[in-house]
Amino acid sequence: MKLTTSQTVALIVMVQFGVGILSLPSVLAAEAGSLGWVPLLAAGLFVQVAAFLYHFSLGKSTEKNLFLYMESLMGSFLSKCLTAVLLLYFLAGSAIIMRNYVFVLTIWSYHETPVFIIILLVWVCVVFLATCKIHSISRVAQIVFAGVLFLLLLLLWQIPHFEYSYLRFPNTVSPSSIFSGTVETSLSLIGFELILLFHFLLKDRRQTLKIVTISNWLTIGIYLFVVLIVFMQFSPEKLGKLIWPTLSVYKLIEFRFLQRLEYIIVFSWLPLIVITSGTYLWGAGKCARYLFSIKNRWVILILSLIIFAAALMVQRHPDSVLIGDYIGYVGVGAAFFVPLLFLCFKPFK
Amino acid sequence: MKKSLQPKLPAERSQASLITKLCEDHADFKTAVHGEYTVYYFRTLIMNERLQESLAHTPHQIYYEPYDSETVKEKLLKGFCAVVGKDGRLGMLNVSSNPMRDPTPPESEGTIVGPQLALNENLDHSVGLIRQALRTTDLRVIQHKIGTIKRRVRIVYLESKVNKEHLAQISQKIAGTGDQVEYLYDTMLLNELITGHPYSVFPQLLETERLDRICSYLVGGKIAILSDGNPNALIGPHTFHEAFQSAEDYYINWLSGTFIRLLRYAGFIIGLFITASYVAVMSYHYLIIPADLMVIIAGSRARVPFSPLLEALLLEFAVEVLREAGSRLPTRVGQTVGIVGGIVIGQAAVLAGLTSNILIIIVSLSMLATLLIPSFPLSNTVRVLRFTLILAAGFIGGLGLAVGAVLLLIYLARLESFGVPYLSPFGPLRPADLKDSLIRAPFRYNRDKPTSSES
Known part of the structure; x- marks a missing residue:
């Protein structure tokens, strides 16, 4: 069974969302103030360039999977080296996304519950998803996508309380801050590089450019929607003090029968995190299977234990954010470097 | 079977002894002599009138052939009558009686409007x-x-x-x-x-x-x-969505059909999650209930000696006992059990301080919601899974509930029925099939064969 365009788009968008959407507005506000939407659009253009790179580097491949394609381009040794890098990146990505979410849970809801238990519960879901075939993962992504859209639309409940003056042009903003905002945003757009694996599972491989383009601008559009709402809700000074401002907006939404909506949102975010972390783990499994030629079940089991241990090792939230940023930089680098490398080798194929 | 008589020499001449041997020790097996023929049959499997009529008119038209013992046995058990001539030749006459009830209206899938014809056991x-x-x-x-x-x-x-x-x-x-x-x-x-x-x-x-x-x-x-x-x-x-379809959806206006269908999906969600959500909120996340409402709930729970988890489990168990008891009894007795159980015991339990009014409402709603699902097997599935989710919510609150829901979703996404994704047309998304899944679109937009019949 192959992936359709809509399945792949849903999958990439869901992987891109992750925890990033909860914290992105404050990151953008810190870098570019009320002009935070500019770096967002710039990052979209940045990813669009990558989409073209993938299109040209993978477009006419006929191989069964990425690894065979890499072997045909650059030989077995280089191909295995690059796969090892991707394996480490996918594993680290899976672990840190899971750990960051566990921090959200422990900080908002479970102050006294042992972290071990929270990680274990999230980990079980991640592993269960990662053992699925990719079309099953994409089915989950499509359903969760609809649910997430509904949750984000709830933010509109705050329309009466929007403060439009917060969107005024800031006094101090420099091109360098816009640039650093763009880089920060691109960390939240990581996920599109999985097209490297998905491309070979597509029903129609010529759709790669279309898929990355649609998913990129869909994600940017949704981010923009959230960022603008958050910007109109909190002043730039207040935003600087909030770690997850999107959750803080949910906190402000109250009904006569329900308050502190952010509790529900925090739990509702679980499927999203499971998709993000699980898909990276699935990708790591594919890489490991190629490298070590062992059965998939054992690969996933070993890799799962590794991400569980890695998640346990990160003890403090700032460390987790920092590690997440580093992994993000590696991801952004890899997302551009790999297709460029393919393009360099392609003439010699 | 009924061909003109062309007597053949039998392969074995001792057919009568073969049949007698096959059917010895059967109290309902009968041997009778009818003129120059001897007939063997199971009295309980044949229609006597047919036998008399056949023997009166057709024995000379029977197609005689060398049946093997398995075929003879099989045919006798189907209600055939073995006819053995004086020369030992064997023929089989179909005189079976197929007792069956008349076609009746569907018992388990009744509708108010539309055709009322169900299959039967034949x-x-x-x-x-x-x-x-x-x-x-x-x-x-x-x-x-x-x-x-x-x-x-x-x-x-x-x-x-x-x-x-x-x-x-x-x-x-x-x-x-x-x-x-x-x-x-x-x-x-x-x-x-x-x-x-x-x-x-x-x-x-x-x-x-x-x-x-x-x-x-x-x-x-x-x-x-x-x-x-x-x-x-x-x-x-x-596929999953078919469990929410009822024949009646198509016999009423499309808008009413859509409304009822959405109600069933809501019933599925409520039946699965509402009691577990109560347990999670009462045990861990009571902050999400505004103070005014919390005062009412707390007042209702003030005398209850159990934790929300135990309280919910006990009440759900009681409801399941009542439901099971009611479903095995004749209609009128079942109704009495429902009244005694639902009203008298429920009221008494609240007065005795064993449970809260709020939980009684929630558990009743949960059970009624389960009954909205037209598919009996799926309705039973919800009943079973509900307990698992209550336990998960009691263990770790909202996260337990979320983990349960995610595992369920992933499991359903993995499931396939003969290669067709179980969650189709929602995942994988098949927009064309949505017209007759979550909603019941008007017929003019709903004529195509569902693509979900494809893998």
Whole structure:
């Protein structure tokens, strides 16, 4: 069974969302103030360039999977080296996304519950998803996508309380801050590089450019929607003090029968995190299977234990954010470097 | 069978002793002499009038041939009568009595409007009903025999509509069942034997007794499986959303049909999650309830000596006991049990301080919501899963509930019924099929064969 365009788009968008959407507005506000939407659009253009790179580097491949394609381009040794890098990146990505979410849970809801238990519960879901075939993962992504859209639309409940003056042009903003905002945003757009694996599972491989383009601008559009709402809700000074401002907006939404909506949102975010972390783990499994030629079940089991241990090792939230940023930089680098490398080798194929 | 008499020399001349040997020690086996013929039959399997009539008019027209002992046994058990001539030649006469009830309205899938015709336990009659409803040569029937005590199983489909891959898979699975089972007493057993996930709590074949429903699924390219002695047909491949469809949806206005269908989906969600959510909120996340409302709930729970988890489990258990007790009793007694259980015991439990009013409302709502689901197997699945989710919520609150929901979603996404994704058309998204899933679109937009019948 192959992936359709809509399945792949849903999958990439869901992987891109992750925890990033909860914290992105404050990151953008810190870098570019009320002009935070500019770096967002710039990052979209940045990813669009990558989409073209993938299109040209993978477009006419006929191989069964990425690894065979890499072997045909650059030989077995280089191909295995690059796969090892991707394996480490996918594993680290899976672990840190899971750990960051566990921090959200422990900080908002479970102050006294042992972290071990929270990680274990999230980990079980991640592993269960990662053992699925990719079309099953994409089915989950499509359903969760609809649910997430509904949750984000709830933010509109705050329309009466929007403060439009917060969107005024800031006094101090420099091109360098816009640039650093763009880089920060691109960390939240990581996920599109999985097209490297998905491309070979597509029903129609010529759709790669279309898929990355649609998913990129869909994600940017949704981010923009959230960022603008958050910007109109909190002043730039207040935003600087909030770690997850999107959750803080949910906190402000109250009904006569329900308050502190952010509790529900925090739990509702679980499927999203499971998709993000699980898909990276699935990708790591594919890489490991190629490298070590062992059965998939054992690969996933070993890799799962590794991400569980890695998640346990990160003890403090700032460390987790920092590690997440580093992994993000590696991801952004890899997302551009790999297709460029393919393009360099392609003439010699 | 009835050919002009061309006596053949029998392969063995001792047919009479063979039959007698086959059927000795059977109290209902009878031997009678009728003129120059001796007849052997099971008294309980034949229709006496048919036998007398046949013997009076047709014995000389019987086609005599050298039957082997297995065939003789099989035919006698089908209600045939063995006729042995003086020269030892053997013939078989069909004088079977097929006791069956008259066609009745569907008991378990009743509707207020629309056709009221259900299958019954007689396989030939059931297939005949389908043939009468779909008078086309496109309707094909394949027969298999299952079990060591043979039971007939028939696969019914429309040649031009069916997906050949699914047909091959189902046919192969049924044929492969062979002697795995001793006696096929119900189609549910077949359901477990031929589906890809036999231990799953989710039904992978739709069970229905309604003729109109079976015909509409056949026209939609599905495959019906019917068996001897069972009034229900299994329809496959089956997807999750079909469990929320009822025949009535199509006999009422599309808007009302859509509303009722959405209500059923809501019933599924409420039935699964509402009690577990109560436990999670009361045990861990009471901050999400505004203070005014919390005062009322706290007042209601003030005298209850149990934790929310134990309270919910006890009440859910009590409701399940009442439901099970009521469902096994005649209608009037069942109603009394419902009144005594629901009103008297419920009221007394609140007055005694064993449970809160709020939880009684929630648990009742949860049970009623489960009853909204037209598919009985899925409704039972919700009943079982509800307890798991209550335990998960009691263990770690909202996260437990979320973990349960995510695992359930992933499990459903993995599930396939003969290669068709169980969650289709929601995941994978098939926009064309959404017209008859979450909603019931008007017929003019809803004429196409569902693409979910494709893999």
